[in-house]
Amino acid sequence: MNGKEWRNGMSKYAAFISYRHGGIDEKVAIQIHKEIERYRLPEKIAKAKGIKTLGKIFRDAEELRAASNLSEIIREAIRESEWLIVLCTRRYKDSVWCMEEIEYFIELRGRDRVIVVLIEGEPNESFPKILTEIEQDGEIVHIEPLAVDVRADSEKEIVKNVKNEKFRFLARMLDLDYDDLRQRQRERKKKQIMAMASVICVSVGIFVGTVMLKNIELEKAYTALDDSMQQTLRGQSYYLAEYASEAYNDGDRTTAALLALEALPQNLKEPERPFVESVMQSLTQALGVYDYSSGFRTDKVYSLEEEAYDTKAQISADEQVIMIEKYVYTAGNMLQRKVYVYSLQDKSLLCQYNLSEMNRSYYTASTKSAYLMKDSKTLLYLGSNGLTAVDIYTGEKLFQGNAGDELIVSRQEDVIVTTDYTKGFLYFYDAAGEETLNCNLGTENKYTLCDVNADSSSVVLSVIAEGAEGLMLLDTKTGESTFVNQSGECKNVFFIDNTQLCFIREDTEEDLKHIVVCDAESLAENYLCDANWEIRDVCATKNNTCVYFHGKKIYEVDIVTGKIKWEHEFSTSVLSIEVTDNICGITCNDGQSYFYDMGTKELINSMEGNGEGFYMLAINEDYACMRDYWGQNIRVYKRQDYENEDVVSKDISDVVVDNPDKWYTCSSSGDKIMLGYQKGMERGIQIFDSENLSPLGGQTLENLEYSNFDN
Structure with missing residues (x-):
């Protein structure tokens, strides 16, 4: 070609x-x-x-x-x-x-x-x-x-x-040919040099005359140099303010604050650089000084050394630490695994442990190999020596068990279940680490450990066997098993209560995907969604509903009637959802994150990103965490709620007839508040009464003969 x-x-x-x-x-x-x-x-x-x-x-x-x-x-x-x-x-x-x-x-x-x-x-x-x-x-x-x-x-x-x-x-x-291309390049260079030489000869005479004029202008240049340096420093401060805003949008408030401080003069009496107001805005944003808004706000970023095949996270019950599992793809189709525990207060690393290697063919999106107990100090993990329980603060080993690939813990934490897919065994332990039961699953079929029901009586596994696909239910005390045929691979399987299961089923014959609710006792099924597109995730709420997404929309559907109770469309495609305690976290392709109260369907708040899509890992009433595409950066959001009677809150859209694209904080004189706005190419200011936030008037920057808000 x-x-x-x-x-x-x-x-x-x-x-x-x-x-x-x-x-x-x-x-x-x-x-x-x-x-x-x-x-x-x-x-x-x-x-x-x-x-x-x-x-x-x-x-x-x-x-x-x-x-x-x-x-x-x-x-x-x-x-x-x-x-x-x-x-x-x-x-x-x-x-x-x-x-x-x-x-x-x-x-x-x-x-x-x-x-x-x-x-x-x-x-x-x-x-x-x-x-x-x-x-x-x-x-x-x-x-x-x-x-x-x-x-x-x-x-x-x-x-x-x-x-x-x-x-x-x-x-x-x-x-x-390489040598031919090099030779042609030399010929071109030679022509360029010859052309340049002729220009230089003409220029020498001009240069001699110009030198005398330049000497005269040199004195003026020295006088203007100080002004020029000040303008350069001002421009540098603008850039640092932008970088500080980017760091804040990335969730790194510490870096945002340090960048903003670097752009401010150290001595205000004899400033070594000009003061730029937007830098102060970046600093107050990073420190949250004037942020009286409620909702989930960027708090910390944890950066791992290398990109990962996948990353999981769990916030401790006392909300003092975060546990991060990292999976790295290596040769031989194996996954190297590691678990880290960090402080949520100062980001310090409390402990880290190598986990056993896992064959990637056994891995699913729901795979877990570590768990932080509700006492917030006991870490369970599957290490090279088998199941291990350790105190995250002292390092004391509490108990050990058999080798394994996956780990789940019941809601009451009275049953611990692990799988060893290489040997084909399922192991059960009590909270003290005593082995209570083991079951030989064999190695002929592919199993995925999914969930334990609410009263800890049953564990469910997804099964792919020759000629049959479905779910296997096992009694956690006797090991008695029941196979539920589903005629398709089952993913994202979890118990809604003691008997009802929810999962995504792939029907390869019909090329359809279904969200199914199945009663484990009566085997009665209810189809919540039938789709000819990929269903990537489904989550349960406390409202007897499930939430899933497709394209730009999320849907909440009743698990009894199958009717859609609520739907919402975003500006770009949804990447991930997570629901816990009726708090729903949503991330989108454009880096935007949204947080909803699923009880009231009210938007708690939204957060701008840096244009890079993140994936929600965990969420509760107070914290949310997500990872970037590469699995290297874990971003943590902390919820803040202000109920100060001295703080007046009002939706600006209620008092402004024609809402702009964006508002900017400018200044306050005590009885009046001035906000900057941008609408398309137009920028201006709007003044509000600080007591009741009623609009008093406004003007465009062009009419005021200003070029930007910093003036």
Whole structure:
């Protein structure tokens, strides 16, 4: 395929850069991105190929903040890319997302259109197996792909090597000989130098005369320098204020406050930099000084060392600590697991434990391998030595049990259930860690441990067997089992009460998904939703209802009648929901989060994000936590409710006829409050009476001859 044919195709991107975020990986990705997009073909090659540039490059840090698994947006970008550029480091092959990107691209376009760049390490350390092993005649054959080698002793030299070696990947993308492309580039450079030389000769004479004039102007320049520096510092303060707002939207109030403080003068009597009012607004926002609004507010961000296959979280009953489970995809289709316990007060790490490895084929979205008991100090986890109970504050081991893959605890915490899928056993323990029962499930079928009912008498597992799919109910005291045939895989299975189960069932024959409520005793079923689209989650409320979402809408449906009781549409697609104690947390694609009281259907509050979609992990009356797409950052929200009689609260939409797009806090004189507003391109101010918040008047900034609110 020649360059002309390629660019006349429908591909949106010349290449997709697959790399591990952060560190030298990201620096090289940025440099390659620049080198390719800025490169202009030599004139003869441009005419032959019918193009002047290679076109756009997809690098996800610039093109998107993602959704779930290998998001459809990334898949679409790969489909729309002619080449895949793989940046190999020792860290790269540990990323499940990067491996899926390579696998998907090779499936579409083959290995011939993959360009490998070796940044660090030896090939056997940094090249992923998917690029070094192929199957031929039923056997695995080792190959070593040709790579552009940019390795060096320092990051600065590596980036420099990228600039020097750029013609190697450019030549391949253009289907040209490397030496030929280099030679043509030298010829172009030579012409440019000759043209520049002629310009310089003419310019020398002009320069001599100009020097005398410049000496005269130099004195004036020194006088203006101080003013210029002040303007530069003012601009820097504006940028720091913006970064502080971004950190606040990311949920990191500490960083937001530090950035704002950096932009403020240290000495107000003799300020070393100008005072910018928007910086003060960023600082008060980060500290919550004048925030009298109620609802869930950003509190803390916990950042893990590396991206994860999945991340789970649990807030302790006393709301003093947060437990975080991390799953990392490794070679051999295995998941490495780890559990961390952090303080919710000062973010300090109280303890961390390695969990046993788990085969990814056993993993589901509901899989759990650790649990924090209601005493808020006892942690249960499945370690390499089996089930372990430990005091999170002292480290004292309380008891140990058998090895396992999954763990669940009954609502009353009197029954602990674990599974060992390798051996095919189910183990039951009491609260003291004594084994009360074990059941041999066998290894022929696939099981998923789901839930224990309200009175701790039954445990339910999802089962996939040859010729049958459904649910298995086991008595927690006798081990007696009952199989409930469902003719389809059952996911997100949980007990609503002692006998009623709710789950999502996939009907592969009809290509439908159903939300089903099934009575475990009578086996009577009620279908709450039938869909030809993916149902990703369903949650129960205290109102005898279930909540699910599709596209931009969430729905609440009665589990008895199957009728929709409430629905709501958001501006962008819903990513996740979580319901606990009738508090519903919702996250959307645009990074926005919403919190509802499901009893009253009232919006408690909403929070803006940074444009990146987060996933709700846990929520209760006082806290909510969510993770980012990469599973690295856990954002915690804390609920605050103000009932101060001195604070007057009023919905501005009740007193303003034509509501703007956005309001800004400006200032107060005691008896009057001034707010800034923006509506489309128009910006202005509105003044309110501070006693009853009635509007007194307003004006646009243009009419006031001001350029911005800081004036």
